[in-house]
Amino acid sequence: MATLYETLGVHEHATDEEIKRAYRKAAMRCHPDRNAGREEAARAAFLEIKEAYAILSDPAQRHVYDSIFAEEMRRWEARRKQEEAERAEREGAARAAAETLYVERVALAMRFATQGYNRDVVFGVLLGQQCDEPTARHIADSAIALHASRQAEAAKHADEDKGETVQEGSKRPEPDESASAAPHHLGTLWFQFLNGLRF
Incomplete structure (x- = not known):
């Protein structure tokens, strides 16, 4: 007026x-x-x-x-x-709820990927949780990619451990810094993964 x-x-x-x-x-x-x-x-x-x-x-x-x-x-x-x-306040609450739901779906996808299920199964599980198709596709692809990366990292360190044999009477080798850095590296991958999944 x-x-x-x-x-x-x-x-x-x-x-x-x-x-x-x-x-x-x-x-x-x-x-x-x-x-x-x-x-x-x-x-x-x-x-x-x-x-x-x-x-x-x-x-x-x-x-x-x-x-x-x-x-x-x-x-x-x-x-x-x-x-x-x-x-x-309403928008903040809705955003927080959406982020919580997103994190839960990521955790669910990672659990199925870790158990050895393929991308299609992970995708189907997410759809069954009322996740929209584009988001489910993105989470499933990322979860499978991260799991594959973790497996490759673990296999690499396993091969390194097998190749390191300490002969009797020889000097004990210095600790492998790359091995001690592995958990940190995986943590960094997980952090990058979560950031990549944000809306």
């Missing part, structure tokens, strides 16, 4: 002279005689302009209107901020 100032096209701190000039300009623009074919709409706008000018041109009425308007604007602003806060 427009304010009286907006109806006349002036700012809230307009002078009496500015209000008078704006009234004359608006009245001429909206006068029914100048709006052939849309007289009814022009007449309604003309009446609004006259009412706005009647109040704003009278110092006492303008003061009362400004007080009421200022209070109403404060209430409106408070109501707007409250609605924004409530909307942000």
Whole structure:
């Protein structure tokens, strides 16, 4: 809803002279005689302009209107901020719920992949959990890829362990830094995997 100032096209701190000039300009623009074919709409706008000018041109009425308007604007602003806060809270809760559900689906996919099921089975399980098809496809592909990477890493370290035989009386070899780094490497892969699955 427009304010009286907006109806006349002036700012809230307009002078009496500015209000008078704006009234004359608006009245001429909206006068029914100048709006052939849309007289009814022009007449309604003309009446609004006259009412706005009647109040704003009278110092006492303008003061009362400004007080009421200022209070109403404060209430409106408070109501707007409250609605924004409530909307942000709802959106945050929905986002958190979606992220939790996503993490649960990733964990489910990883569990089936670790048990040796192929990509199609993992994909089908996710669909059975009401997961949408594009997301299910992405999670299934990523889970299978991560599991394959883990298996390759484990096989690599197993081969290295077999090749390291300590002969009797020989000096004990230094610890293999790459082996000790394996858990960290797998943790990094898991972190990258989760980041890659985010919406």
